[in-house]
Every structure is written in structure tokens, then in C-alpha cells.
Amino acid sequence: MTRLAIGVIAALLSFVPSVAAQDDSAFEPPRLENGRPNFRGIWMNGSISAAFDVETHPDAFGTRGGQSAIVDPPDGTLPYLPGAREVAQDNNLHRERDPVSHCHPHGPPRAMLPPFPMQIVQDGDYVVFLYETEHAVRIIPTDGRPHLDGYSSWSGDSRGRWEGDTFVIDVIGLNGRQWLDQAGNYLDANARVTERLTMIDPDTIEYESTVDDPTVYSEPWTLRVPLRRRPPDVELLEYGCIEGDRDFADVVN
Amino acid sequence: MTLLLSSPALGHHSFGAEFDENMPVTLEGTVVRFEFMNPHSWIHLDVEDEDGNPIRWAVETGSTNALFRRGWRKDSLRAGDRIRIDAFRAKNGSNTANANSVELPDGRLFDAGSSRNAN
Numbered sequence: 001m002t003r004l005a006i007g008v009i010a011a012l013l014s015f016v017p018s019v020a021a022q023d024d025s026a027f028e029p030p031r032l033e034n035g036r037p038n039f040r041g042i043w044m045n046g047s048i049s050a051a052f053d054v055e056t057h058p059d060a061f062g063t064r065g066g067q068s069a070i071v072d073p074p075d076g077t078l079p080y081l082p083g084a085r086e087v088a089q090d091n092n093l094h095r096e097r098d099p100v101s102h103c104h105p106h107g108p109p110r111a112m113l114p115p116f117p118m119q120i121v122q123d124g125d126y127v128v129f130l131y132e133t134e135h136a137v138r139i140i141p142t143d144g145r146p147h148l149d150g151y152s153s154w155s156g157d158s159r160g161r162w163e164g165d166t167f168v169i170d171v172i173g174l175n176g177r178q179w180l181d182q183a184g185n186y187l188d189a190n191a192r193v194t195e196r197l198t199m200i201d202p203d204t205i206e207y208e209s210t211v212d213d214p215t216v217y218s219e220p221w222t223l224r225v226p227l228r229r230r231p232p233d234v235e236l237l238e239y240g241c242i243e244g245d246r247d248f249a250d251v252v253n
Numbered sequence: 254m255t256l257l258l259s260s261p262a263l264g265h266h267s268f269g270a271e272f273d274e275n276m277p278v279t280l281e282g283t284v285v286r287f288e289f290m291n292p293h294s295w296i297h298l299d300v301e302d303e304d305g306n307p308i309r310w311a312v313e314t315g316s317t318n319a320l321f322r323r324g325w326r327k328d329s330l331r332a333g334d335r336i337r338i339d340a341f342r343a344k345n346g347s348n349t350a351n352a353n354s355v356e357l358p359d360g361r362l363f364d365a366g367s368s369r370n371a372n
Binding site for chain 2: 060061063095096116132133234237239241243245
């Protein structure tokens with residue numbers, strides 16, 4: 001047998017298992033009695049740098065650096081309309097404006113980003129997100145009902161549906177005061193947020209969020225972070241945020 | 254003593270804007286009060302100046318939740334405890350700081366809950 005033939009056979013042998021592995025890689029999620037994927041559990045963002053800035057940014061004092069969480073556009077840059085990035089940059093210089101620093105709910109998609117756990121509860125037609133920070137709650141019906149009419153809030157109005165094993169949430173009704181991160185990136189009240197949650201292994205839900213906000217961005221863009229399952233001993237704790245929302249002067253005195 | 258390295262807080266407020274990385278400070282003093290609360294806990298302590306006069310400091314740590322998950326408990330600090338804190342001073346020049354680590358009277362060294370990874 002020639003060296004070439006051996007090489008070809010070796011290549012074939014190495015190729016066949018990889019194809020088989022690929023076929024096996026379609027993850028079969030655990031399921032509830034109703035057949036839906038079982039997302040129940042406590043989860044937390046596995047890409048914490050996005051909580052500081054969803055775009056690529058360096059490590060700095062008080063800021064964990066990292067690559068952009070924006071997967072579309074492919075360059076990872078938020079497609080701001082002319083003048084809108086200047087607003088974000090001004091926010092960044094005035095972080096005291098950050099709504100979260102005043103204990104307001106993060107709102108989607110930022111709600112998925114902080115280094116604090118969130119719990120997913122599934123019951124019948126509802127999927128419920130319980131966030132530790134700010135005690136935010138999103139009770140998401142999946143029965144096909146229409147959006148609330150004329151509603152507005154920090155977390156907006158969420159309506160869920162299943163596309164195969166992916167849970168898709170359509171969010172409108174945001175009050176337009178949300179920031180996307182600590183760096184002052186933002187959206188406004190015209191935003192429509194489409195979130196997609198897919199379990200990709202027993203301990204990871206891939207979270208994607210597409211923001212279509214034609215008065216801030218030139219095109220829809222998509223953010224992606226992994227939600228990692230927290231260890232069994234982690235439970236949600238109270239986060240009575242207003243207690244500590246005070247100025248330095250008040251603290252010292 | 255084991256040195257624990259922790260990263261700056263994911264601020265409820267803006268950590269980088271309020272505290273100065275160029276002004277690290279080590280405070281040794283007596284606990285006056287420990288506020289175990291969210292979104293940040295505060296340690297109030299008296300630090301003696303050169304003349305022996307007590308100077309009151311307020312030192313911020315992570316949230317109750319972050320501290321609890323790192324082993325802190327509500328009574329981890331009691332009034333009268335002598336402690337040592339490695340921290341960064343506030344930019345505004347007040348006697349406030351953000352803690353990196355806290356050494357307890359029994360020598361245990363606690364991460365101040367400022368890690369950016371997990372809470």
C-alpha cells in the first residue's frame with residue numbers, strides 16, 4: 001500500500017466520525033409534559049463584558065473588556081443613525097443617568113446581561129422570567145393573544161411563541177428610556193425587540209435579541225449571549241435596590 | 254495571609270466615574286456599622302489619624318447578594334471589630350472608598366463582592 005493510499009484511507013476514517021458527530025450534535029432538549037423544551041432553572045449571562053458595553057471594548061478600571069455581543073451587523077458595531085451615537089457617547093459621560101443606577105428595571109434585552117441570576121418558570125401557556133436585579137418580572141403568555149393596546153413600561157409588552165424548540169418573544173411597548181449597557185448605548189420607544197431562546201446543551205440557552213428601532217438605528221441588529229445554568233445551590237435572593245440608592249453625602253452622614 | 258484579587262464592581266452606579274484607580278488605600282480601623290444591603294453594602298469604620306483622632310470612613314462593597322454568595326453573613330462584621338480594608342478612594346476626595354478585600358479580626362480575608370464574574 002502506498003503512502004498516498006494510507007493517507008487517503010486515514011483521511012476517510014477521520015472524516016467519517018466527524019460527520020457522525022455532526023449528526024449527533026443536534027441537541028435534544030429536556031422536555032415538559034406538553035412537549036416543549038424545559039427551560040426551568042436559574043440562569044445567568046455567560047458573557048459579562050456585554051453588561052458593560054455590548055460593543056467591543058477594552059478592559060479598564062471598573063469595566064470588564066470583551067468582544068462585541070453584536071453578531072449582526074457582522075462587524076459588531078451598532079448601526080446608529082447619524083447623530084445617535086453622539087447621544088450614546090454623551091450618556092457614557094453621564095452614567096448617573098443610567099436608569100438602572102436608579103433601580104429601574106433593565107428591560108429587554110439588557111435584562112439578560114447583568115451578572116445576577118434570573119429564573120425561568122414554565123407553567124402551561126406561560127413562560128415567566130424572574131430577574132433578581134430590580135425584582136423585574138416578565139410573565140409571557142404564549143396563547144396567541146394580541147399585544148396590549150397603548151401600553152408602555154420598562155420591560156414592555158411580551159408575547160411568546162414556539163418556533164420548533166426555540167422560544168420567540170415579540171416585545172413592543174417599551175417606554176424608550178432603556179439603556180442597553182453601562183456605556184450608554186440605548187433604544188427608544190419605537191423599538192421592537194425579538195428575543196430567541198434556544199437550548200444548545202443541558203446547561204446553556206443561546207439568547208439572541210434583534211432590535212428593530214428605525215428612529216435610532218439604520219437597520220435591525222442582533223445581540224447574542226449564552227445563558228449558563230447556575231449551580232443547584234443558587235437561588236434568587238431579594239434585591240431591595242432602593243434602600244441603597246443614595247448619594248455619597250447621605251452615606252457618609 | 255492570602256491575597257485575594259478581585260475585580261472592580263459592576264456598579265449599580267458608575268464605579269469608574271466615582272472611584273480612582275490611582276488612589277488605592279489601606280484602611281485599618283474599628284467597625285462602627287455594617288449596612289448589609291442592596292445594591293451595595295457599606296462598612297462604616299473609624300480610622301485613627303496621626304494624633305489618634307478617629308476619622309469616619311464609609312467603604313462600599315458589592316451587593317448583599319454578591320457578598321452572601323461569597324460567604325459573607327449579616328453578622329460577619331460587628332461594631333467594635335478591628336478590620337483592614339484594601340480599597341480605592343472616591344474621586345471626590347471624601348472619606349469614601351470601594352473595597353477590594355476585607356480582612357476580618359480572625360484573619361479571614363473576604364472578597365468584597367466586587368468581582369465582575371458572578372454574583
